[in-house]
Amino acid sequence: MGFSSNCKLGTATTIGVALSTIGAVFTVYWPSLFDNVLNNQLALSNNSKSYGLWEVTPIPMYIEFYFFNWTNPKDLHDPNKKPILVEVGPYVFREHRVKVVQDWFPLNDTVTYFQNRIWFFEQSMSKGYLNDTIFTVNIPAITATHALQDSKYSAAKGALNLIMEFLGIKIWVKKTVGEFLFDGYGDPLLDLAKLMPSAVVPVTIPFDKFGWFYKRNGSATYDGLFNMFTGRDDITKFGEMGEWNHVKSTTYYKSYCANVNGSAGEFFPPKQTKQPISLFVPDICRTLNLNFKEETEVDGIAGYRYWADDTMFDNATTRPDNWCFCPAGGCPPNGVMDISSCKWGAPAYISFPHFFHADPWYRSTVEGMEPNETKHQMFMDLEPNSGIPLEVSAALQINILLQPMKEFSILRNVPKIYFPAIWFRQTAHIDDSIGPEVKLLSIIPTIGFVIFYIILSTGVTSLFVIGICYVTMRCRNEEDRVILVNS
Structure with missing residues (x-):
């Protein structure tokens, strides 16, 4: 060689x-x-790759509103007839979401911010117009009576009843979709509540009109002040809530149920497993836990689907660790949760649309409920390597507790009903703006x-x-x- x-x-x-x-x-x-x-690219700073995705949400977001039109309100006192509800909608709005940074805190690697949510009506995607009229329960009236339910001042109850009779207030109202959503409508009972001393009415309602999203469109402060971990020191905290409105624990619920934790909504830590994920929802002042459901694929990107199963709103009877969400009077039957403490004392209860995953009793009290898993479930798909959401569908229904109260004429001999008023679905789906990058990451x-x-x-x-x-x-x-x- x-x-x-x-x-x-x-x-x-x-x-x-x-x-x-x-x-x-x-x-x-x-x-x-x-x-x-x-991790270096994900961890949030004002010059990181993730900052642009976080500051202005790039993927299309929509919110769909559905109302239940009460077609026979005059039959409420007839024991042989149930309220007949007809779903109308959706009324679809495109959402533009922007973060308004207040401060960065390097000592604990958090950022404090407001989020400004702006909605634009999408007529072409809707089934109806904002001037459509809807019959539903009179929320200001029911809230007023509920506020005095446990009051020791019987004279206040009598006075309120006389005022409602004098004003001709009924148990139902007829308003337009626009008024129920963003425009709001005036009500003399709201004006009256502001004149009542706190000893009589312990809850202060900060609005001059009623509307489900009144004063929210374009408000940077309505959702509260968020404090979120940036992940700079510990990527496992990336996107997690640190505080909400300057507190780590609210006064709306008891014990650990009041803790502010879970994701702030946009980001989740990378390297997701098939363990449950948590999401803080300011609209109901609490954290929701979503369990792993299945492996999925969104536009060619492999993901994990997490969903709200039939235990989400269970009471303490079937899910003992939910005891601290129950008010002093106890939890309602499974599938509905009391959020009145979060909603200025209004007798508001949250559930999935059409009482999906709820006790059949709720559906038996009214006509028109047709739960559908495909349409009414809540789920979130995450790309597991980065923790970036691929698709979101969050559907919730607001119900108003209607129950007999002999002190008030409009509530005498009425049946007890958790009255479905409105349900909405927030959706987001990854698109070409960031889809190719996420697919490459995966x-x-x-x-x-x-x-x-x-x-x-x-x-x-x-x-x-x-x-x-x-x-x-x-x-x-x-x-x-x-x-x-x-x-």
Whole structure:
């Protein structure tokens, strides 16, 4: 074997060793390297890659509103007839969401901000107009009577009843969709409540009109002040709530149920598993836990689906750890949760639309409920490597407790009903604005592993072939020497 052959074998061996070393090192350390790079890009700062996605939500977001039109309100006192409710809608609004940063706190790696939500009516996606009229329960009137339900001042109850009779207030109202949503409508009982002393009416209602989203469109402060972990020091806290309105625990519920925790909504920590995830919802002043349901795919991106199952709003009877969501009088039957403490004392109860996942008793008290899992479930799909939401569908229904109270004419001999008033669904679906980047993020770990494994295999195979060539050439040289000696 000549000098030239030795040189070639040496060069080839060096290359083979280099490829094997590079392949072996990166095959072993590639997952950690990728995680470090990803974590640095995800962790929030005012110049990070994630900041632009967080400050102005880039993916299309919509909110759909559905109303229950009460077609026979005059039959309420007839024990042989139930309220007949007809669903109308959706009335669809496109949502533009912007964060308004107040301050950064490097000491605990959090950011404090407001979120400004602006809604634009999408007539082409809606089934109806904002001037459509709806009959439903009179929420201001029921709230006023509920506020005095436990009052020791019987004279106040009598006075309120006389005022409602004098004003001709009924148990139902007829208003437009626009008034019920963002415009609001005036009510003399709201004006009266502001004049009542706190000893009589312990809850202060901060509005001059009633509307489900009155004063919310374009308000940066309505949802409250958020304090969120940036993930700079600990990526497992990325996107998690630190405080809400300057507190770590609210006064709306008892014990650990009042804790402010879970994701603030936009981000979840990377490396998601099939364990439950948590989401803080300011509209109901509490954290919701979503359980893993299944592996899914959104626009070609593999994801994990988490959903609100039939235990979400269970009472303490079937789910003992929900005891602290129950008010002093106890929890209602399964599937409905009391949020009156979060809604200025109004007898408001949350459920899934059409009492999906709820005790059948609720549906038996009215006509028109048709629960549908496809339409009425709440779920969130996450890309597990980055924790970025791929698709969201959050559907909730607001019900008003209607119950007999002998002190008030409008409530005498009425049936007890958790009256469905409105339900809404917030949706978001990843699109081409960030979809390709998220898809690339989801497959980079596999691509990197395959590339470095190929490099490792190429290096090892090269060394194996070089070894065979080396042995073969040695054998040939030995044979040549034997031939020369014998000659």
